[in-house]
Amino acid sequence: xxxxxxxxxxxxxxxxxxxxxxxxxxxxxxxxxxxxxxxxxxxxxxxxxxxxxxxxxxxxxxxxxxxxxxxxxxxxxxxxxxxxxxxxxxxxxxxxxxxxxxxxxxxxxxxxxxxxxxxxxxxxxxxxxxxxxxxxxxxxxxxxxxxxxxxxxxxxxxxxxxxxxxxxxxxxxxxxxxxxxxxxxxxxxxxxxxxxxxxxxxxxxxxxxxxxxxxxxxxxxxxxxxxxxxxxxxxxxxxxxxxxxxxxxxxxxxxxxxxxxxxxxxxxxxxxxxxxxxxxxxxxxxxxxxxxxxxxxxxxxxxxxxxxxxxxxxxxxxxxxxxxxxxxxxxxxxxxxxxxxxxxxxxxxxxxxxxxxxxxxxxxxxxxxxxxx
Amino acid sequence: xxxxxxxxxxxxxxxxxxxxxxxxxxxxxxxxxxxxxxxxxxxxxxxxxxxxxxxxxxxxxxxxxxxxxxxxxxxxxxxxxxxxxxxxxxxxxxxxxxxxxxxxxxxxxxxxxxxxxxxxxxxxxxxxxxxxxxxxxxxxxxxxxxxxxxxxxxxxxxxxxxxxxxxxxxxxxxxxxxxxxxxxxxxxxxxxxxxxxxxxxxxxxxxxxxxxxxxxxxxxxxxxxxxxxxxxxxxxxxxxxxxxxxxxxxxxxxxxxxxxxxxxxxxxxxxxxxxxxxxxxxxxxxxxxxxxxxxxxxxxxxxxxxxxxxxxxxxxxxxxxxxxxxxxxxxxxxxxxxxxxxxxxxxxxxxxxxxxxxxxxxxxxxx
Numbered sequence: 001x002x003x004x005x006x007x008x009x010x011x012x013x014x015x016x017x018x019x020x021x022x023x024x025x026x027x028x029x030x031x032x033x034x035x036x037x038x039x040x041x042x043x044x045x046x047x048x049x050x051x052x053x054x055x056x057x058x059x060x061x062x063x064x065x066x067x068x069x070x071x072x073x074x075x076x077x078x079x080x081x082x083x084x085x086x087x088x089x090x091x092x093x094x095x096x097x098x099x100x101x102x103x104x105x106x107x108x109x110x111x112x113x114x115x116x117x118x119x120x121x122x123x124x125x126x127x128x129x130x131x132x133x134x135x136x137x138x139x140x141x142x143x144x145x146x147x148x149x150x151x152x153x154x155x156x157x158x159x160x161x162x163x164x165x166x167x168x169x170x171x172x173x174x175x176x177x178x179x180x181x182x183x184x185x186x187x188x189x190x191x192x193x194x195x196x197x198x199x200x201x202x203x204x205x206x207x208x209x210x211x212x213x214x215x216x217x218x219x220x221x222x223x224x225x226x227x228x229x230x231x232x233x234x235x236x237x238x239x240x241x242x243x244x245x246x247x248x249x250x251x252x253x254x255x256x257x258x259x260x261x262x263x264x265x266x267x268x269x270x271x272x273x274x275x276x277x278x279x280x281x282x283x284x285x286x287x288x289x290x291x292x293x294x295x296x297x298x299x300x301x302x303x304x305x306x307x308x309x310x311x312x313x314x315x316x317x318x319x320x321x322x323x324x325x326x327x328x329x330x331x332x333x334x335x336x337x338x339x340x341x342x343x344x345x346x347x348x349x350x351x352x353x354x355x356x357x358x359x360x361x362x363x364x365x366x367x368x369x370x371x372x373x
Numbered sequence: 374x375x376x377x378x379x380x381x382x383x384x385x386x387x388x389x390x391x392x393x394x395x396x397x398x399x400x401x402x403x404x405x406x407x408x409x410x411x412x413x414x415x416x417x418x419x420x421x422x423x424x425x426x427x428x429x430x431x432x433x434x435x436x437x438x439x440x441x442x443x444x445x446x447x448x449x450x451x452x453x454x455x456x457x458x459x460x461x462x463x464x465x466x467x468x469x470x471x472x473x474x475x476x477x478x479x480x481x482x483x484x485x486x487x488x489x490x491x492x493x494x495x496x497x498x499x500x501x502x503x504x505x506x507x508x509x510x511x512x513x514x515x516x517x518x519x520x521x522x523x524x525x526x527x528x529x530x531x532x533x534x535x536x537x538x539x540x541x542x543x544x545x546x547x548x549x550x551x552x553x554x555x556x557x558x559x560x561x562x563x564x565x566x567x568x569x570x571x572x573x574x575x576x577x578x579x580x581x582x583x584x585x586x587x588x589x590x591x592x593x594x595x596x597x598x599x600x601x602x603x604x605x606x607x608x609x610x611x612x613x614x615x616x617x618x619x620x621x622x623x624x625x626x627x628x629x630x631x632x633x634x635x636x637x638x639x640x641x642x643x644x645x646x647x648x649x650x651x652x653x654x655x656x657x658x659x660x661x662x663x664x665x666x667x668x669x670x671x672x673x674x675x676x677x678x679x680x681x682x683x684x685x686x687x688x689x690x691x692x693x694x695x696x697x698x699x700x701x702x703x704x705x706x707x708x709x710x711x712x713x714x715x716x717x718x719x720x721x722x723x724x725x726x727x728x729x730x731x732x733x734x735x736x737x738x739x740x
Binding site: 043045048074086114117119122123124136139140143163167199290292294302313317338339 | 405465482491493494496500501502506511533536537538652660674676678679681
């Protein structure tokens with residue numbers, strides 16, 4: 001026990017001496033949350049839109065007016081011809097074109113159902129889908145107004161319109177910050193625990209101090225525990241700073257229990273620290289450790305549901321995400337942060353993280369000892 | 374001159390070959406990312422878990438519930454629970470949205486010509502909530518239209534999706550990944566290669582030899598340009614052969630633009646190497662200067678036009694922003710030089726600026 005304490009003491013001394021760690025732990029969360037929390041947005045806003053109006057009738061002009069009044073559009077004005085509009089799509093100046101055909105109003109009044117074409121740049125499929133939704137909604141509104149004024153609903157026809165009232169819980173303004181910021185706290189935590197642990201151990205290998213430690217009476221397991229404790233504490237410090245930053249920078253304070261989050265973070269740290277030690281047994285140089293750690297982290301980040309919801313992934317990939325501790329932790333962070341979910345609904349995630357952590361730590365320790373012999 | 378250049382080039386190749394693990398990783402990482410992005414990321418949602426609370430219990434309300442359950446988008450998981458059970462339903466993640474049909478639904482619909490229904494959505498994922506909202510709006514509109522007797526459509530809306538008609542994510546990500554990988558590899562490897570010599574002290578030895586700094590830089594940079602370029606070509610070929618991303622424009626133009634873009638990465642790498650003293654710092658600097666801004670702010674995933682103005686300016690200062698426009702233009706839209714002169718011109722301008730800056734700072738450090 002006393003030996004472990006010595007290792008912890010030594011690690012802290014080293015950490016204190018490395019200035020970069022302090023920047024990483026105390027400054028980085030603020031900067032990264034500020035930058036990424038503001039820049040990362042899946043909302044689709046300011047879609048550059050142009051309209052080709054081949055009808056020039058009061059009705060077609062009403063559509064133009066409605067488009068220019070739509071908040072999510074950056075309305076570029078009307079284009080002279082469809083050729084000009086497609087050229088704007090080609091050059092990327094416009095991302096959506098509404099084309100109103102000639103004789104639109106006449107056909108509409110004769111009940112011949114004219115067609116408004118919506119041409120959309122599909123390169124970014126997600127944005128294209130959302131933009132199409134905006135255009136359809138905008139046109140449906142115009143259509144609804146006209147339908148009302150052209151044929152007011154008569155009681156004998158016996159049916160009317162259904163209106164839908166959406167209620168957004170937990171995030172009334174659909175602000176994507178609320179979704180990204182808790183997730184970012186989790187990602188920052190992985191960087192500290194996995195990355196720094198791997199680099200730290202490999203560095204000792206590279207400069208030869210690991211050999212020196214090995215000839216002391218210190219056992220492998222004691223060394224590993226001594227390495228885990230300081231980095232867990234660092235992780236907790238960073239989590240706390242991250243929570244503070246989320247509150248101070250964005251006003252996103254946690255709804256759920258802090259104690260629950262700390263407990264689940266501890267479980268999570270075991271899995272990421274285990275991974276870090278495992279990486280350190282694979283790498284010979286810091287450069288390799290860096291590469292391998294990146295490799296794992298990109299994998300973990302992409303399959304965590306941070307960028308892309310897991311339900312949207314194909315079945316094979318979805319099964320793969322069950323192996324990813326970050327997947328559970330990001331879910332936990334979001335649940336506890338936004339909904340105040342309690343342990344009753346999170347114990348499965350906690351159990352999964354615990355199991356992964358146990359496997360990672362045990363196999364890392366075994367590999368570590370084998371490598372020493 | 375050429376002989377010296379060649380021998381430095383050969384020395385660098387020996388370095389690379391001596392660490393085959395790193396080389397394999399450098400080439401494997403892009404492939405892994407390609408497969409993850411190509412497969413993992415589809416943005417069409419299906420099977421949203423839904424609960425229905427029908428307080429009306431009339432043929433009219435059942436008709437609406439029926440229409441909802443016949444779509445692919447909604448999957449009915451629970452019916453007729455109590456209103457105060459919604460919170461638990463969301464927290465246990467059994468349902469994403471709850472449709473509440475009020476008790477006066479049928480009466481209002483028939484007698485007063487209009488009724489309201491409520492859709493309560495778990496908006497902790499705002500993007501998904503938006504999709505659910507839009508989609509449910511369509512279901513309601515369809516139900517309204519069929520109630521009104523059908524054929525009441527005044528005009529139709531027909532969408533046509535250009536360039537990527539199936540809105541496939543691979544088409545979006547393959548060109549984008551080339552932008553990320555090219556600059557990552559060229560900046561990272563260049564800066565590490567130079568800083569390693571500094572760290573081990575061999576830089577001094579080389580500098581006292583008759584080799585001129587320019588020759589040394591050029592000789593060191595060329596092999597990494599080749600590796601970065603090879604990784605880019607690898608992604609492009611796997612993307613077009615495996616993921617069937619069509620290359621609509623000129624392949625030669627793509628390659629030429631890749632080369633121009635790689636130069637900016639390499640100049641950035643040299644710049645980093647003059648600042649960093651250790652490999653770890655160089656790596657961190659290279660990664661924070663390349664990966665983060667590119668993934669976050671160049672339009673690689675997140676649309677630039679949706680960002681706050683300040684970040685749009687930052688985005689305008691990143692070479693990758695322009696390269697992304699160029700490569701997506703050529704590959705997906707079949708754009709030619711004429712369509713792309715603006716971003717291409719800016720990219721070349723940035724190249725010149727970066728080269729000038731890196732040469733200057735390298736000279737300054739030597740003196």
